Amino acid sequence: MNERRDPPRLRDEPHAEWPAGFREALAGYASSGPTAEVCGKVVERVEARIGSHAAAGGSWKLPWRAGGIIVAVGIAGLFAYGRLNSRDLQLQRRGDSAPSASSAARTPHVSVGSTPPVIEDVAEPASASATAGAVEPAPSATSESSASVRATPRRRIEPKARERAQAVAEVEAQTAAPAPAAADPRAELALLIRARSILSSAPAQALALVEEHAARFPRSTFEEEREVLAIDAERRLGRAQSAAERARQFLKAHPSSIHRSKVEPSARGR
Amino acid sequence: MTSSEFRQLFAEQVGFVWRVLDRHGVPERELEDGCQEVFFVVFRRFAEFEGRSSLKTWIYGIAVRVAIGMRRKAFRRRELLIDAPEQATGAEPFDAAATNEARALLMAALAELPRAKREVFVLYELEEMTVAEVAAALNVPENTALYRLYGAREAVSAFARRSALRKTAKLHATQRTGS
Numbered sequence: 292m293n294e295r296r297d298p299p300r301l302r303d304e305p306h307a308e309w310p311a312g313f314r315e316a317l318a319g320y321a322s323s324g325p326t327a328e329v330c331g332k333v334v335e336r337v338e339a340r341i342g343s344h345a346a347a348g349g350s351w352k353l354p355w356r357a358g359g360i361i362v363a364v365g366i367a368g369l370f371a372y373g374r375l376n377s378r379d380l381q382l383q384r385r386g387d388s389a390p391s392a393s394s395a396a397r398t399p400h401v402s403v404g405s406t407p408p409v410i411e412d413v414a415e416p417a418s419a420s421a422t423a424g425a426v427e428p429a430p431s432a433t434s435e436s437s438a439s440v441r442a443t444p445r446r447r448i449e450p451k452a453r454e455r456a457q458a459v460a461e462v463e464a465q466t467a468a469p470a471p472a473a474a475d476p477r478a479e480l481a482l483l484i485r486a487r488s489i490l491s492s493a494p495a496q497a498l499a500l501v502e503e504h505a506a507r508f509p510r511s512t513f514e515e516e517r518e519v520l521a522i523d524a525e526r527r528l529g530r531a532q533s534a535a536e537r538a539r540q541f542l543k544a545h546p547s548s549i550h551r552s553k554v555e556p557s558a559r560g561r
Numbered sequence: 562m563t564s565s566e567f568r569q570l571f572a573e574q575v576g577f578v579w580r581v582l583d584r585h586g587v588p589e590r591e592l593e594d595g596c597q598e599v600f601f602v603v604f605r606r607f608a609e610f611e612g613r614s615s616l617k618t619w620i621y622g623i624a625v626r627v628a629i630g631m632r633r634k635a636f637r638r639r640e641l642l643i644d645a646p647e648q649a650t651g652a653e654p655f656d657a658a659a660t661n662e663a664r665a666l667l668m669a670a671l672a673e674l675p676r677a678k679r680e681v682f683v684l685y686e687l688e689e690m691t692v693a694e695v696a697a698a699l700n701v702p703e704n705t706a707l708y709r710l711y712g713a714r715e716a717v718s719a720f721a722r723r724s725a726l727r728k729t730a731k732l733h734a735t736q737r738t739g740s
Contacts, residue, residue, distance in 0.1 A: 296703075297692045300685070301714050309718070310725035312663030320667065320687040324576030325596070333593055334571050337600045341567075344605070549569045552616045 303491055479508050486520055494527035515541075519550045522557050535560045562607040570616075571600055577617065577688060578624050584683065585628035588635070595631055599624045614697045617690060621698045670720040674713055681706050682713035 302317040325333070486500035501521045504511065511517060518541050525534035538558035542551065562570075575596060582595040602623050610619050671679055677699075684695045685706075696706040 296707075297685075298707075298710070300689070301718065302686070306718050306722060308722040308725055310663060310666065310721060310728060313666060313721045316663040316667040317686060319664070320683075321576065321580075321689065324579040325592070329593060330572070330575055333575070333596045333600070334568065336593075336597050337571070337604070338564075340597070340601050341604055344601075547566070549566055549573070552612055555612070 300491065479504070479511055479513065482507070483513060483517060483520065486524075490520065490524060490527070494524040498524035498528065515545055515548055515550060519553060522554060526557050531560055562604060567604055570603070574603075574617070574620055575600075578620060580688070581621060581624040582628050582631075584680075585625055585632075587628050587631050591631060591635075595624075595627055598627045598631075602627065615690075615694045617688075618694045618698045621684075666721060666724055667717075669724075670717045673720060674716055678709045678713040678716070681709040682717060685710050686714070686717075 300317075302314050305314040482500055482504045486497045486504070489500075490497045498521060501517055501524060504517055518537065522534050522537050522541065525537065534557045538554045541548070541554050542558055545551075548554070578596055578599050579592055582592055582599070583589070587595045599620070603620060606623075610616065614622075671683065674682060680699060681695055684690045684698060685692065690698065692703055692706055692710070695710075696703040699706065701709075
């Protein structure tokens with residue numbers, strides 16, 4: 292993937308004679324799609340199918356909880372790299388409808404999606420029987436189940452137990468007692484969203500915002516997304532070497548990251 | 562693939578999948594089913610994804626195949642598809658949602674493009690794929706993708722400029738008749 296050949300996108304080179312709003316229409320196209328409600332419905336249906344697939348000998352290896360799926364998907368969607376802006380609206384809506392006290396309850400869901408190392412360890416050594424016992428396709432839409440998502444597998448699987456318990460405890464500590472700076476996830480998100488939105492037009496400012504984020508929220512749930520943004524910004528600024536170094540460190544620290552394919556080209560110095 | 566990874570992947574790609582299905586002629590009422598099918602295939606075949614293409618390119622291929630399958634099935638049921646494949650990639654699917662004029666204009670500009678150019682334009686300009694990803698997704702050489710892209714960009718930009726001119730001219734005309 293050689294992105295250096297790629298021409299700048301049309302919306303970054305707007306024509307003076309375009310009608311008002313045309314550039315925004317170009318930029319906004321990728322934010323159209325299903326509503327959060329539809330997303331929740333679809334993901335539940337897929338999960339149910341996966342659940343029965345796993346019960347029939349498929350490869351799904353995790354305790355399957357559907358608690359707060361819509362919230363989890365919505366928030367993870369916020370960090371859908373490249374679609375940050377549109378999802379911000381959804382969070383805003385949720386924020387409006389939910390009292391601010393519930394933000395602490397929402398936080399664990401965010402971490403479910405963004406702490407793959409914990410889950411990864413759980414999944415790997417699961418034997419067939421442990422798997423069958425762990426599959427629970429029945430969705431229960433409580434927001435309390437997230438703590439047990441982590442607690443349950445700890446008892447089920449023997450190897451790496453201590454290591455995992457440590458990681459679990461760490462995550463739980465993070466989510467149970469969020470640092471004061473991270474009390475409002477929306478502030479965290481807003482900063483990264485702003486960084487993302489100016490990434491192609493002003494990578495230097497985007498990088499500055501990312502650094503500001505790192506300083507303000509050192510233990511952010513969105514560390515991975517932040518680093519991916521930083522790597523992209525550095526690459527766009529022509530600092531290939533620094534970007535490659537960061538990318539390699541990222542891959543080392545998060546070998547199973549969902550952003551792996553995005554970061555790999557940078558690690559190879561492209 | 563673990564459940565958290567799956568959820569994250571779903572959240573990241575659901576909008577993209579939805580738009581691909583939409584552009585490839587899946588009727589609106591079947592988009593949910595289409596999405597479900599795509600992500601089930603993604604889950605089942607994730608182990609086969611070897612990173613030879615980007616994840617997005619891989620998912621694009623799955624979504625296009627699902628869309629083709631759904632159209633075929635609808636045909637067998639003798640259903641009249643509102644969005645026939647040829648026009649479906651154009652303005653219709655989004656018209657209802659296009660509340661603002663500029664968006665409608667963009668859709669009209671896309672509808673004017675030949676299909677091959679349109680898909681390159683959408684994937685590169687609007688979905689933010691790289692040229693390499695677009696080429697892999699459409700199974701064409703990168704130079705071909707670039708060539709189509711430049712053609713499409715010029716056409717879309719010109720369409721937008723013409724429309725702005727027409728609007729200005731109309732405005733002048735109304736002012737003249739009004740005075």
